[in-house]
Amino acid sequence: MKNIVLSIVCLLSPLLAAAQFSGNGEGTKDDPYEITNAVELYQVRSNLTAAYKLMNDIDLTEWLEENSPNSGWTPFGAFNGTFDGDGHTVKYYVNTPKSEQVGLFSYTSGAVIKNLNVVGEISCKSGGGIIGRAYSSTITNCTFRGTVNASSTVGGIAGFAGAGHITDCIVSGKISGGGALSKVGVGGIVGNVNDTYTYIENCSFMGEVLGGGATGGIVGYTEKSLYVNDCYFNGKINTDYEYGYVGGIIGNCYNGGDVRRCIVISPSIKGKRYVAGISFRSADIYSCIAVVDTLQYDDTMADGGGPYRISRTEKLSLREGTSDESLALSTMIIISENKTKPDKMEEGGYNGVGLGRAMLKMGTTYTAHNFDMSKVWTIEEGNGYPYLRNAADFISSHPETPDGGNHSSYIISTDVSSLSDAIYAEATTALKGSEGMLTICLKNSQATNAYSFDLILPEGVTLGTDESGEYQYSLSERHNGHSASVNYNNETGVYSFAVLSLQSKEVKGSEGAIWTLKLNVADDVSSGEYVLKVQNAKYSLTSGAAKVSMANTTTKLTIEDYKKGDVNGDGDIDIADAVCIVNRVVGKETPAFVDAAADVNGDGEADIADAVRIVNLVVGKIVALSRQQVLDMREPQ
Numbered sequence: 233m234k235n236i237v238l239s240i241v242c243l244l245s246p247l248l249a250a251a252q253f254s255g256n257g258e259g260t261k262d263d264p265y266e267i268t269n270a271v272e273l274y275q276v277r278s279n280l281t282a283a284y285k286l287m288n289d290i291d292l293t294e295w296l297e298e299n300s301p302n303s304g305w306t307p308f309g310a311f312n313g314t315f316d317g318d319g320h321t322v323k324y325y326v327n328t329p330k331s332e333q334v335g336l337f338s339y340t341s342g343a344v345i346k347n348l349n350v351v352g353e354i355s356c357k358s359g360g361g362i363i364g365r366a367y368s369s370t371i372t373n374c375t376f377r378g379t380v381n382a383s384s385t386v387g388g389i390a391g392f393a394g395a396g397h398i399t400d401c402i403v404s405g406k407i408s409g410g411g412a413l414s415k416v417g418v419g420g421i422v423g424n425v426n427d428t429y430t431y432i433e434n435c436s437f438m439g440e441v442l443g444g445g446a447t448g449g450i451v452g453y454t455e456k457s458l459y460v461n462d463c464y465f466n467g468k469i470n471t472d473y474e475y476g477y478v479g480g481i482i483g484n485c486y487n488g489g490d491v492r493r494c495i496v497i498s499p500s501i502k503g504k505r506y507v508a509g510i511s512f513r514s515a516d517i518y519s520c521i522a523v524v525d526t527l528q529y530d531d532t533m534a535d536g537g538g539p540y541r542i543s544r545t546e547k548l549s550l551r552e553g554t555s556d557e558s559l560a561l562s563t564m565i566i567i568s569e570n571k572t573k574p575d576k577m578e579e580g581g582y583n584g585v586g587l588g589r590a591m592l593k594m595g596t597t598y599t600a601h602n603f604d605m606s607k608v609w610t611i612e613e614g615n616g617y618p619y620l621r622n623a624a625d626f627i628s629s630h631p632e633t634p635d636g637g638n639h640s641s642y643i644i645s646t647d648v649s650s651l652s653d654a655i656y657a658e659a660t661t662a663l664k665g666s667e668g669m670l671t672i673c674l675k676n677s678q679a680t681n682a683y684s685f686d687l688i689l690p691e692g693v694t695l696g697t698d699e700s701g702e703y704q705y706s707l708s709e710r711h712n713g714h715s716a717s718v719n720y721n722n723e724t725g726v727y728s729f730a731v732l733s734l735q736s737k738e739v740k741g742s743e744g745a746i747w748t749l750k751l752n753v754a755d756d757v758s759s760g761e762y763v764l765k766v767q768n769a770k771y772s773l774t775s776g777a778a779k780v781s782m783a784n785t786t787t788k789l790t791i792e793d794y795k796k797g798d799v800n801g802d803g804d805i806d807i808a809d810a811v812c813i814v815n816r817v818v819g820k821e822t823p824a825f826v827d828a829a830a831d832v833n834g835d836g837e838a839d840i841a842d843a844v845r846i847v848n849l850v851v852g853k854i855v856a857l858s859r860q861q862v863l864d865m866r867e868p869q
Contacts, residue, residue, distance in 0.1 A: 252275075252278055252279070253265045253272065253275050253276075253278060253279060253282070254271070254272060254275060255267060255268060255272040255275075257285070259279060259282030259283055259284075259313075260282075260283055261283050261314065264282070264283035264284050264285040264314070264316065265279075265282055265283065265284045265285070266284075266285055266287050267284055267285065267286050267287060267290070268287045268288060269290065270290055270292050270295035271295075273286075273290055273292070273322070276308055276311075276315070277308050277309060279313070280308065280309060280310060280311045280312060280313060281312055281313045282313045282314075283313055283314040283315075283316075284313065284314065284315045284316065285316045285318055286315075286316065286317045286318050286320040286322070286348065287318070287320070288320055289320050289321045289322075289323075290320070290321075290322050290323070291323045292305060292322065292323060292324040292325075293323060293324075293325065296324065296325065302327065303326070303327055303328050304324065304325040304326040304327050304328070305324045305325065305326050305336070307326075307333070307334055307335055307336060307337055307338035307364060308336070308337045308338060309338055309339065310338075310339050310340075310341060311337050311339070311340045311341075311343050312340065312341045312342045312343050313343060313344075314343070314344040314346075315337075315343070315344070315345050315346070315348065316346055316347055316348075317345075317346065317347045317348025317349060317374070318347055319347050319349070320348075320349065321349040321350065321351060322336060322348070322349070322350050322351070323350075323351040323352065324336060324350070324351075324352050325352060325353045325354065326352070326353075326354045326355065326356060326359075327355045328355065328356055329355050329356060329357065329383065330357055331356050331357055331359070332356070332357050332358045332359070332364070332384075333358060333359055333364030333365045333391060333392070334354060334356035334357075334358070334359030334360075334364050334382075334391075335354070335359050335360045335361065335362050335363045335364040335390070335391070336350060336352070336362050336363070337362065337363045337364065337366075338363075338364045338365070339363075339364060339365045339366075339367070340363055340365070340366045340367065340369040341367045341368055341369065342367075342368050342369060343366075343369040343370070344369070344370045344372075345362065345363070345369065345370070345371045345372075345374060346370070346371070346372045346373055346374065347372075347373050347374070348362070348373075348374045348375075349374070349375045349376075349377075350362050350374070350375065350376045350377070350378075351376075351377045351378050352376065352377075352378040352379075352380070353378050353379050354378070354379065354380045354381065354382075355381050355382075356380075356381075356382050356383075356386075357382060357383050357384050358382050358383075358384040358385040358386060358391045358392075358409075358423070359380065359382060359386060359391045360380065360386065360387045360388065360389055360390040360391040360392075360422075360423070361376030361378065361380050361387070361388050361389060361403060361405075361407075362374060362376055362389050362390065363389065363390040363391070363393075364390070364391050364392070365390065365391060365392040365393070366389075366390040366392070366393045366394075366396055366398075367392075367393075367394055367395060367396065367427065368394070368395045368396050368427075369393075369396040369397075370396060370397045370399075371389060371390070371396070371397070371398045371399075371401060372397070372398075372399045372400050372401070373399075373400045373401070373622075374389065374400075374401045374402075375401065375402040375403070375404075375626060376388050376389060376401075376402075376403045376404075376405070377403075377404050377405055378405045379405050379406045379407075379408075380405075380406075380407050380408070381406075381408050381409075382408070382409045382410065382418075383409070383410045383411070384409060384410060384411045384416055384444070385409060385411070385416055385417050385418070385423040385424050385452070385453075386407055386408070386409035386418055386419075386423045386452075387407065387417070387418075387419045387420070387421055387422040387423035387424075387451075387452070388403030388405070388407050388419070388420050388421050388422075388437060389401050389403060389421050389422060389435075390421075390422050390423070391422075391423045391424070392422070392423060392424045392425075392426055393422045393424075393425055393426075393427075393430055393432075394425060394426045394427025394428070394430050394456065395427040395428060395429055395430060396430060396431075397430075397431045397432075397433070398421060398422065398430075398431070398432045398433075398435060399431070399432075399433045399434055399435070400433075400434045400435070400622050401421065401434075401435045401436075402435065402436045402437075402438075402622075402623050402626050403420055403421060403435075403436070403437045403438070403439070404437070404438040404439050404626075404627075405439045405440075406439055406440045406442070407419070407420055407439070407440070407441050407442070408440075408441075408442035408443070409423065409442075409443055409444050409447075409452070410443075410444045411444040411445055411473075412444065412445055412473050412474070412475065412476075413444075413445045414445040414446055414453070414475055414476070414477055414484050414486075415445060415446065415453050415455075415484070415486070416444045416445040416446060416452075416453070417444075417445075417446045417447075417448070417451065417452025417453030417454075417483060417484070418441060418442070418443035418444050418446065418447045418448075418452045418471075418483070419441065419447075419448045419449070419450055419451040419452035419453075419482075419483065420437030420439070420441050420448070420449050420450050420465060420467075421435050421437060421450045421451065421463075422450070422451050422452070423451075423452045423453070424452060424453050424454070425451055425453070425454035425455075425456055425458045426454075426455075426456065427456055428456045428457040428488075429456075429457050429459075430454075430456065430457070430458050430459070431459045431461070432450060432451065432458070432459070432460045432461075432463060433459075433460075433461045433462055433463070434461070434462050434463070434608065434620060434622060435450065435463045435464070436463070436464040436465075436466075436619070436620050436622075436623040436626075437449055437450060437464070437465050437466070437467065438465075438466045438467055438623075438627070439467045440467055440468045440469075440470070441467065441468070441469045441470075442469075442470050442471070443469070443470070443471040443473070443476065443478070443483065444471060444473055444476065445471075445473055445475065445476050445477065445484070446476070446477045446483035446484035447469055447470075447471040447476060447477070447478050447479075447483040447503070448469070448478070448479045448480070448481055448482045448483035448484075448511070449465030449467070449469055449479070449480045449481055449496060449498075450463050450465060450481045450482065450494070451481070451482045451483070452482075452483045452484070453477075453482075453483060453484045453486065454482060454484075454485055454486065454487075454488065454489055455486035455487045455488065456487070456488050457488045457490075458482075458485075458488060458489045458490065459490045459492075460481060460482065460489070460490070460491045460492070460494060461491075461492045461493060461494075462492070462493045462494065462603075462604075462608050462609070462620065463481065463494045463495075464494070464495050464497075464618075464619055464620050464623070465480055465481065465494075465495070465496045465497065465498070466496075466497045466498070466619075467498060468498060468499065468500055468501075468502075469498065469500075469501045469502065470500070470501075470502040470503075471483075471502070471503050471504070472504065473504065474504050474505065474533060475504070475505060475506075476503050476504055476505065476506065477503070477505075477506040477512050477513075478501055478502070478503035478506065478507045478508070478512065479501075479507075479508045479509070479510055479511040479512050479543070480494075480496030480498060480501055480508070480509050480510050480511075480522055480524065481494050481496060481510050481511055481515075481520070482510070482511035482515055483511075483512070484506075484512065484513070485511045485512070485513060485514040485515040486513075486514060487514055488514075489511060489514060489515035489516065490515070490516045490518075491510060491511060491515050491516070491517045491518070491520055492517075492518040492519060492520070492602075493518070493519050493520065493601075493602060493603050494510065494520045494521070495520070495521045495523070495617065495618060495619075496509055496510060496520075496521070496522045496523065496524060497523045497524075497617055498523070498524045498525070499524075499525045499526065500524075500525060500526050500527075500528060501524055501526075501527055501528070502527075502528035502529070503528070503529055503539075504529060504530045504533050505529065505530070505533045506538060507527050507528070507529045507538055507539035507540075508527075508538060508539060508540045508541070508542065508543050508544065508582075509522030509524050509527065509540065509541045509542055509543075509560055509564070509584075510522055510542050510543050510558065511543045511545075512538065512540070512543060512544055513543065513544045513545065514545060515543055515545060516545070516547060517542060517543055517545060517547070517548060517558055518551065518556045518558075518602070519555065519556050519557070519558060519601040519602045519603070520542065520558045520559075520584075521558065521559045521560070521592065521598075521601075521617075522541055522542060522558070522559070522560040522561065522564070522584065523560075523561045523589075523592055523617055524541070524560070524561060524564050525561070525563075525564065525565070526564070526565050526566070526567050527539040527540075527541070527564065527565075527566050527567070528566075528567045528568070529566070529567075529568060530568065531568035538582075539566055540582040540583055541560035541561075541564055541582070541583040541584050541586075542558045542560060542582060542583060542584040543558075543582060544582050545582070548581060548582060548584060549580060549581045552580055552585060555600060555601050555602050556601075556602070557584065557585055557601070558584040558585070559584055559585050559586075559587050559592070559597070559601065560583060560584040560585070560586055560587070561586070561587070561588075561589065561592065562586030562587055562588055563588070563589075563723075564586075589724070589725075590614075590691070592617060593611070593613070593614050593615065593616060593617060594611075594613065594614065595611045595613055595618075598611070598618055603618065605618070607621070608620065608621060609621065610624070612763045612765065612786060613763070614690055614691055614762070614763070615688050615690070615763050615764075615765045615786075616688075616765065627783070652675065652677040653675055653676055653677050653678075653771070653780050653782050654674075654675045654769070654782050654783065654785055655672065655673070655674050655675075655683065655685045655746075655766050655769040655771075655782060655785065656672070656673055656675075656766055656785035656787060657670055657671065657672050657673075657687070657764045657766055657785070657787045658670070658671040658672075658673060658745075658787065659787050659788045659789070659790075660751075660787075660789055660790075661789075661790040661791075661792060662693075662751055662753045662789065662790075662791055662792070663753065663791070663792050663793075663801050663826055663829075664753055664754075664755055664757055664759060664791060664792070664793055664828065665753065665754065665755035665826055665827055665828030665829065666753055666801055666824075666825070666826035666827070666828070666829070667696060667750055667751060667752055667753070667824070667825070668750075668751040668753060668789075669748060669749070669750060669751065670748070670749040670750075670751050670764070670789075671745050671747070671748055671749075672685075672687075672729075672745070672746055672747035672748075672749065672766070673743070673744060673745050673746060674710075674739065674743070674744070674746045674771070675742065675743045676739065676742055676743070676771055676780075677742065678773055678774075678775075678780065679738050679773065679774040679775065680738065680739050680771040680772055680773060680774055680780075681714075681732070681733045681736050681737055681738050681739065681772060681774045682714075682730075682731060682732035682733060682771065682772040683730075683731055683739070683746075683769070683770065683771035683772070684728070684729060684730040684731070684768070684769070684770060684771075685728075685729050685766050685767070685768060685769040685770075686726045686727065686728050686729070686766070686767050686768045686769075687726070687727040687728075687729065687764070687765070687766055688725065688726055688727075688764070688765040688766075688767065689725075689727070689751070689764060689789075690757075690762040690763065690764070690789065691725075691757075692753065692754040692756065692757035693751055693752070693753050693754070693757065693762070693789070693791075694751070694752045694754075695718070695720075695727060695749055695750065695751065695752070696749070696750030696751060696752045703718045703749075704749070704750040705718065705747055705748060705749045705750070706747070706748045707731070707746065707747060708744065708745045708746050708747070708748070709740070710739050710740040710741055710744060710745070710746055711731065711739060711740075711746070712733075712737050712740065713733060713735060713737055714731050714732065714733045714737065714739070715731070715732055715733070715734065716729070716730070716731045717729070717730050717731075729747065731746070736774065738774050751789075753791055755827070755828045757791055758791070759791050759792055759793045760790075760791060761788055761789070761790050761791075762788070762789040762790075762791060763786050763787075763788065763789070764786065764787050764788070764789050765784060765785070765786045766784065766785045766786075767784040768784075769781070769782040769783075769784075769785075770782060795829060796829055796831075796832050797809055797829060797832050797845075797846050797849060798826065798829050799812040799813055799825060799826055799829050799830045799838075799846070800812050800822075800824045800825065800826070801824050801826050801829070802824075805846065805849060805850065806850055807846075807847065807850055809829075809830075809846050810843040810844075810846040810847050810850070811843075812824075812825055812830070813830055813838055813839070813840070813842055813843040813846070814840070814843050816830070816838060817838075817839060817840060817843075830842055832845040832846060833845055
């Protein structure tokens, strides 16, 4: 009886709303209805063919707690109008575990949804972060942050989609679904593509996808004509279903998938039987990149010959040696339930062409494989992997996901001034073949007694060490009895820093320098501007065990050419430079010393002969100056 009453309420809910939209506008394309509050947003259901425009952010939480505290939002029905979010955000929740096609919109047909940001917590049987089922609709420039937890098909933007376009959309958070059937899709963007000619382009997912029978970073399942172009996945994928298909872009491409210029970055893609870096089977794949640390599976169950770094499709080998070939991290390993297989996977074919991290962090690698690095993709050369340009502002604005996760592994430049919490390096300059100083700063909006971060330096630039090999650094006065550590990972090239206090003493202040580091710049590093990156930054709250995760930050390192003879790097060649060499020869401390600049005579050593050369050069300059002064004095006035 209770279920019947609830069903009647749901059927009558549109009738309970105002007979017509109560806000401004005429509902036309040129004069759309203007939505300014929760009531007006609810009234969209009174005219599902009209045009609407969101005029400001709307947090539905309080309104829902007053009007529908248990089940939350009731989705719009068959919407085929236009909804322009105008860059604003709607926050909502749904708690209907047995309902299907759940979302802000339940079903769209021929609709246009654009420029809309959504934050949500959704529990349902099937659905999506924004739309439950989208048919022949255009969804563009939309974002979803939050969690969608379903017992069946689910997607970050739409649960089901077909015969439409989803472009320039971004999802961050946790998408989880279920169902042991191989056609039950769980995807970062779309769960199931169930009609022909569906296009998903320039979309990003960042977070976790936990799935069922077909689990993919972008799409869970498709058996129709699906085109996935220029999409990006960064996170983890996992399914425990025995017959589950798992892929970094598409979980189970039963038929008709075309995937081009997509990138997967993941520490782990895990399944039971059918596991691949891009798509396990059938997809037609061009120029895709899988930067995955581990593929995990159960070797007692797997019967498909995998896992594969790219996909189980014969066409991969036909494209090797061309710009359409697919690439994979050469150090990718397979982990099974019983053992770890050799690090080196078989090259070519289903596994694509293996490259090391250094090559995969170079823009030329991607331009050679048809990626548009000037308009669509961007890269912090030498420091990270490409990401979509349209996701840059989103990531820097939302470093932490609503479900408690964070974007610590995502490659993004950050404007520190806009952040309340950040660890960042100050811009600095150093000379080739010399030493430089680097200052690390912390902005903390809450009291902290411990923090950690990783530092990535350009190739050829390292942290300075003393004679015993210990890193040279100093902690600022913001610390008081804190312990510090620095570790270097030879494989990843990352320096990891940590500071803690056994007495729970707070780091003083809320902003300022925390570390001063010495940099060594190799002589063969080209002059120019480079990027320093701080990532995986977090601090612990003094008030408890909680941690604050922060966005990645980047800053500029300018490396300048040295001048032969300018031993102390002050820009001038004078007697002070000769004194530096003499001090080095006799064993005295020389705080600033450019080794390459000190070898004036080019014999491979910095010694007294070089000091004499500098003195002669300086004396020659003085003599020349004196003669010029005499000539100037003789000129008629």
